Amino acid sequence: MRPTTSYTEMTIPSDVLASAAAAAARYAPSILNTQPWRWRVRADRLELFAEPRRHLTATDPDGRMLILSCGILLHHACVALAAQGWTARIVRTPSMSPTVPLAVLHGFEAATVTPATRQQEQAMRTRRTDRRPVSDQPIASPIIRAITASAPGAVGLQILTAEQVIELAAAVSRADAVQSQDPFARDELNCWTSRPTTDGVGLPPEVLPDRPPQTTVPGRGFGHRGTLPTGAGHDRAATYALLYGGGDDPAWWLQAGETLSASWLTATAMEVSVLPMSDVIAVPGTREALRRMLKPCDRPYLALRLGVADPVPGRPPRTPRLPTDQVVEVLAPGAFRDH
Ligand SMILES: Cc1cc2nc3c(=O)[nH]c(=O)nc-3n(C[C@H](O)[C@H](O)[C@H](O)COP(=O)(O)O)c2cc1C
Known part of the structure; x- marks a missing residue:
């Protein structure tokens, strides 16, 4: 039509x-x-x-x-x-x-x-998405401002306080526990994360860390390790943010995607790595926990880890x-x- x-x-x-x-x-x-x-x-x-x-x-x-x-x-x-x-x-x-x-x-x-x-x-x-720890260097304030300014419309980026980051870490762990107990969610995750590069979709082992990265907020639990060499560094200098807006329906989600794209490209141009964290949004209880970090009328769409990309290990391979x-x-x- x-x-x-x-x-x-x-x-x-x-x-x-x-x-x-x-x-x-x-x-x-x-x-x-x-x-x-x-x-x-x-x-x-x-x-x-x-x-x-x-x-x-x-x-x-x-x-x-x-x-x-x-x-x-x-x-x-x-x-x-x-x-x-x-x-x-x-x-x-x-x-x-x-x-x-x-x-x-x-x-x-x-x-x-x-x-x-x-x-x-x-x-x-x-x-590209890099799931390894970011460098020890915090993102400079003008760069954070440039990234948040690239989301100036009805959908915005809220940088989390240290206390909110601890709440986020707890919510991510709860969401991971909920999803890992759901056999349908487990099968789906497994189906999309155990694929050869030749499939052209999903995550091949080459882009998944070969050991759990040391992070303040745990990354998505993929249920198995990949082959991407991952150092012992801890991303203490990372910044966490919520992508949010005034409603929770397809029109808002589409706009949220457009805004995320603009912010992610701005961040990339400034050598800041962006890691989306979506399982904490997928689970209604933890989505609600994130909602309480925002103004009462706002809704969360995605949690994001931002950090100065660690130059030492080089870039991860391209996902197919x-x-x-x-x-x-x-x-x-x-x-x-x-x-
Ligand atoms: C809406 C959305 C949610 C995502 N959620 C996660 C996530 O929870 N954990 C994760 O490691 N990557 C997440 N990603 C990153 C994707 O897995 C990644 O973009 C995809 O595999 C393509 O790889 P590329 O970004 O390197 O091109 C998400 C990406 C998008 C767009």
Whole structure:
């Protein structure tokens, strides 16, 4: 079904649309690397759909993390378009429907490519999730301010106090205990974290620590170790934050994803590593515990660990992605089919 908005005439070459869709899908992070999305490239617009076949029904029954991941993809597509000199208007109709687009990009206009745009696109290409401890160097205050300022809208980032970090650590441990007692959640986690790189989805052993990292707030318990060499350092200098907003429905989750993408790219450009922690949000009781750290009208979407990336072990390997033709459907005549 099409949104009722009328679309402006096509002014953008279809291959620019197709390559922006492909770049976003190649680089955007998603919950357990499920890549729960699908693009449809039409002559005058780009449609984003949720992909229910890659929905984590046991650990994310409401689709909160699925839609948040799609919001990141949407923002990544805007970054890829901007780097090619285009801006887009966005119609958002967020729902879990596989037939109604979550969002449609249309009304494209030519724009100047600025150094800031290039920097964001570069960050999109180099960003990755690093689950090892961050360095002993605290993040400088101006950098924290730049990261929080990149989330200036209805969705924001709240930096946690030392006391709140202890509460977060307790909530994460409780969430982990709840999830590890749920056989469906356990099976789902195992299914998405024991895959060979060739599957193109999920987490291969190469990106999971080879021993439990020393952290103030425990990382997600994957139930098994990976092969990513992990030092004995302790990330005492890490900063923790909550991504939050004024509601808890698909429209808010999509916006939360877009904001997280902007903040994550800003952080990456400043050599700050971002580690999302979602199991504490998936469990209703611990989500409620995090909600109490916010203003009464606000809702938490994700906990985040921020830290100066430790340069010594180098970067973790890239997590695999699905082939483009499985996530980008090209219906526009003249668009390249191979990106
Ligand atoms: C919404 C969302 C939730 C995530 N939750 C977690 C988490 O709880 N623990 C974790 O280690 N990584 C988490 N991640 C990171 C993903 O596993 C990671 O983005 C994905 O595997 C792709 O790898 P990349 O970020 O290196 O490209 C999350 C990512 C997103 C977008």
